[in-house]
Amino acid sequence: MKVIRKKEFTAQHAWGALDIANMNGITTRLHWTNEPYKWHINDGEEVFVVLDGSVEMRYKEQGQEKSAQLNVGDIFYASMGTEHVAHPQGEARILVVESEGSV
Known part of the structure; x- marks a missing residue:
């Protein structure tokens, strides 16, 4: 059992993550960032x-x-093969669900 208070989580570096769960090879992670990621294509869906x-x-x-502005509560689904990059505006905390070991 875990209780995670998102506002209390800050990583030591951009895109640092707190591993929440791994369910049959699907990971759920809480990320903190204040910098863009990199263009990438995941190994599966995200x-x-x-x-x-x-x-x-x-x-x-x-x-x-193309681009989409995502605010609190918004969800982005990247299907297999979708090239994408996240650009936070200031600090952001993001929940990511994806295949274990994905980029």
């Missing part, structure tokens, strides 16, 4: 939930770059 802050999610569809 669910990205903004818990605190605001994030501009940039992604590519048919080679064209």
Whole structure:
């Protein structure tokens, strides 16, 4: 049993994570960041939930770059093969559910 208070979690570096659970190879992690990630394609599907802050999610569809502004409670689903990068505006805390070992 765990109780996690998102506002109390801060990592030592951007995209530092607190591992919450690993259920049959699917991980749930709480990330803290104040810097963009990198363009990447996950090894599987990804669910990205903004818990605190605001994030501009940039992604590519048919080679064209697009973007979506994500605020608290918003969810971004990256299907297999979706190239994307998260750009937080200030500090953000994000819940990520993805295959274990994914980028």
